[in-house]
Amino acid sequence: MAREFRKPMTWLHTWSGVIVGWLLFAIFVTGTSSYYRGEITLWMQPETHKSVVSENTFDIALEKALKASQKSKNVTVTLPNSRTNMIAVKAEMQNKSNTKNGNQRQKRKRIPSLYYDANTGELITPRETAGGNFLYRFHFELYNIPRKVAHWIVGIATMSMLVAIITGIIIHTRIFKDIFTFRSKDNTRGWMDAHILPGVATLPFLIMITYSGLLLLNSALMPWGAKAHYGDDIRAYKQEFRTLYTNGVDKPSIPQSRATKTDLTKEQLLKVLYHKDSFDVKNIGRFIITQKNNESTTVEIIPKEAASIFSFKGLKESKTFDLYTLEQINMKNPPLSNSTIVNVNSAFISLHMAHFADSTLRFFFFIAGVFGIILSGTGLVLWIEKRKKKNLEKKSFGFYLVEKLNLGTMSGIFIAIAVYFIANRFIGVDELMRKEYEINAFFIAWLFSYIHAFFRDTLSAWREQLLIAVALFISLPLINATIVFDSLSEFYTRDSIFIYFDIFFVVMAVVLAFIASIVNKKIKAKDLKKC
Amino acid sequence: MLISIYLIYLAFVMICLGMDKHYKSVMTIKENKTLKKIFKTLGILLLTITFFILMYNEGISLGITYWIGIAAPAITLIAMILNYKAKLLPLISVVFFIVLCIIKYI
Numbered sequence: 001m002a003r004e005f006r007k008p009m010t011w012l013h014t015w016s017g018v019i020v021g022w023l024l025f026a027i028f029v030t031g032t033s034s035y036y037r038g039e040i041t042l043w044m045q046p047e048t049h050k051s052v053v054s055e056n057t058f059d060i061a062l063e064k065a066l067k068a069s070q071k072s073k074n075v076t077v078t079l080p081n082s083r084t085n086m087i088a089v090k091a092e093m094q095n096k097s098n099t100k101n102g103n104q105r106q107k108r109k110r111i112p113s114l115y116y117d118a119n120t121g122e123l124i125t126p127r128e129t130a131g132g133n134f135l136y137r138f139h140f141e142l143y144n145i146p147r148k149v150a151h152w153i154v155g156i157a158t159m160s161m162l163v164a165i166i167t168g169i170i171i172h173t174r175i176f177k178d179i180f181t182f183r184s185k186d187n188t189r190g191w192m193d194a195h196i197l198p199g200v201a202t203l204p205f206l207i208m209i210t211y212s213g214l215l216l217l218n219s220a221l222m223p224w225g226a227k228a229h230y231g232d233d234i235r236a237y238k239q240e241f242r243t244l245y246t247n248g249v250d251k252p253s254i255p256q257s258r259a260t261k262t263d264l265t266k267e268q269l270l271k272v273l274y275h276k277d278s279f280d281v282k283n284i285g286r287f288i289i290t291q292k293n294n295e296s297t298t299v300e301i302i303p304k305e306a307a308s309i310f311s312f313k314g315l316k317e318s319k320t321f322d323l324y325t326l327e328q329i330n331m332k333n334p335p336l337s338n339s340t341i342v343n344v345n346s347a348f349i350s351l352h353m354a355h356f357a358d359s360t361l362r363f364f365f366f367i368a369g370v371f372g373i374i375l376s377g378t379g380l381v382l383w384i385e386k387r388k389k390k391n392l393e394k395k396s397f398g399f400y401l402v403e404k405l406n407l408g409t410m411s412g413i414f415i416a417i418a419v420y421f422i423a424n425r426f427i428g429v430d431e432l433m434r435k436e437y438e439i440n441a442f443f444i445a446w447l448f449s450y451i452h453a454f455f456r457d458t459l460s461a462w463r464e465q466l467l468i469a470v471a472l473f474i475s476l477p478l479i480n481a482t483i484v485f486d487s488l489s490e491f492y493t494r495d496s497i498f499i500y501f502d503i504f505f506v507v508m509a510v511v512l513a514f515i516a517s518i519v520n521k522k523i524k525a526k527d528l529k530k531c
Numbered sequence: 532m533l534i535s536i537y538l539i540y541l542a543f544v545m546i547c548l549g550m551d552k553h554y555k556s557v558m559t560i561k562e563n564k565t566l567k568k569i570f571k572t573l574g575i576l577l578l579t580i581t582f583f584i585l586m587y588n589e590g591i592s593l594g595i596t597y598w599i600g601i602a603a604p605a606i607t608l609i610a611m612i613l614n615y616k617a618k619l620l621p622l623i624s625v626v627f628f629i630v631l632c633i634i635k636y637i
Contacts, residue, residue, distance in 0.1 A: 180547045182610040201606040204599045309592040351596070360532060361593070364600030371603060 013167035020157040022409040031139035032369025041131030051117040060121040082359035085495035088113040151220035195378040198371035205368040212352035248338040297323040310334035312355035411465040412449030418472035419445035466516035473509040477502040545574030556617040
């Protein structure tokens with residue numbers, strides 16, 4: 001009975017995996033790199049590389065905050081942390097604008113953040129780049145495809161992944177007994193182990209990332225519930241949903257002070273930031289100065305370190321103080337909603353995006369993502385390995401297609417990412433369409449690896465493409481040093497974020513060189529057989 | 532955090548030593564049922580303890596996330612050692628401990 005049940009499950013596992021396998025591989029690669037979306041954008045803006053955190057950083061941030069507060073009533077200052085090396089100041093302006101029905105209302109005009117050097121306080125104007133945002137958007141919206149269609153494509157791939165995970169659990173009966181089993185053999189068994197090991201080791205992560213991915217796409221995949229209640233007014237639905245996220249927060253008490261603008265001084269601001277009830281000064285990640293029409297001025301302090309997974313986007317923990325009385329008037333401690341449904345939803349979404357994760361936890365998420373890449377990659381190779389003998393007897397087009405697509409997708413995406421990074425350094429800073437050129441370079445490189453795959457013997461093409469990828473990744477730190485560094489000492493004086501990038505490029509080159517050497521051995525063994 | 536990472540790794544080492552095939556590939560001493568049971572129990576106990584330590588230190592939700600996040604590379608590392616250099620597992624575990632101590636005090 002069990003065997004009979006497992007047979008169709010194996011079939012389902014194979015086909016739900018292989019049909020969308022290439023897309024899943026690309027989604028996993030771009031999604032995993034999205035854990036470092038901000039860092040990738042920083043790396044792709046060399047103008048930001050000289051900013052290093054120093055003793056002056058806090059003072060500079062205060063000065064910039066006060067200066068921005070002269071013009072704006074809502075100033076957000078983000079201090080450097082393990083993920084950014086600059087001070088970001090965002091000053092929101094309120095403009096009166098006419099609405100359709102003629103009434104005047106306050107409309108918030110979004111102003112992009114200004115970035116300052118954390119040591120000198122100089123304004124940094126970074127070059128335009130798609131940066132990490134392109135990879136991030138690609139992993140759920142693909143590129144240049146209508147958003148709804150893209151969401152459906154990615155949604156179907158995600159659902160297939162979920163099916164593959166569940167069927168994988170069913171067909172792999174010895175999950176706990178074989179948890180440490182890995183045999184590095186060049187046969188189906190070896191590839192099977194290489195597929196099962198990352199799958200079992202990161203099983204909770206894989207279930208979480210796939211299920212939460214579906215939840216994130218819910219408005220595209222299951223719009224009917226909202227439509228039945230709100231009709232076509234999706235905004236109303238979103239607005240109501242948004243209020244549910246914070247319905248558990250107490251309203252801030254109204255400050256007693258009636259202070260004027262001139263009272264907003266550095267001393268007063270320091271008193272708030274060093275307040276005994278506030279967070280440790282070293283843990284201050286962001287502060288928001290809000291002036292309410294000369295009635296009161298409040299400072300909301302948000303810590304660097306999140307206290308729970310519910311802390312993401314605008315739902316982070318914070319303490320708000322009145323600037324003059326120095327009284328604590330509000331405190332947010334996520335989860336900020338009373339609704340269990342909303343909290344479950346936000347826990348999944350937060351886990352998917354890992355906004356709460358500091359650099360250590362983020363690294364574990366990244367590793368889990370890498371395991372996901374290995375899982376989908378080895379799954380695709382396994383399909384080929386299992387059918388190799390059969391294909392020798394009778395050539396099949398399906399085998400040929402999967403083999404070539406495997407090559408073009410797997411080595412192609414790494415070549416494309418390396419080319420994307422290199423293009424960023426070579427495309428002129430003043431180039432008007434440099435963002436588009438970077439993205440074009442990514443896709444052209446990827447397309448070439450598909451073309452190369454189809455016109456060359458598969459094993460040789462694997463070796464060549466992997467060697468190209470090795471050369472590209474190893475050249476990246478050198479290109480970066482040549483173009484960005486003013487002096488060699490910058491190699492170690494720069495922020496550690498950029499040092500990690502160089503380490504990553506070298507590690508990638510080593511890993512790809514290792515795979516290339518395995519392929520090389522295979523080619524030699526094949527040649528010997530022929531002789 | 533580094534201590535938790537090591538304890539989770541150590542817990543999985545113990546659990547793998549409590550398994551027949553891995554015990555044989557790592558240990559030079561004769562198979563001993565009681566010893567295997569002790570390893571297995573210690574491993575599970577250590578995993579449970581680290582689960583609560585992480586929840587206590589990082590908060591419930593972050594603690595669980597860390598625990599799952601650390602477990603994946605720990606399992607893979609042990610699987611790799613067992614495949615390539617099984618006999619060196621105890622030695623590598625000691626070296627790993629020393630490396631983490633050095634990182635901690637740098």
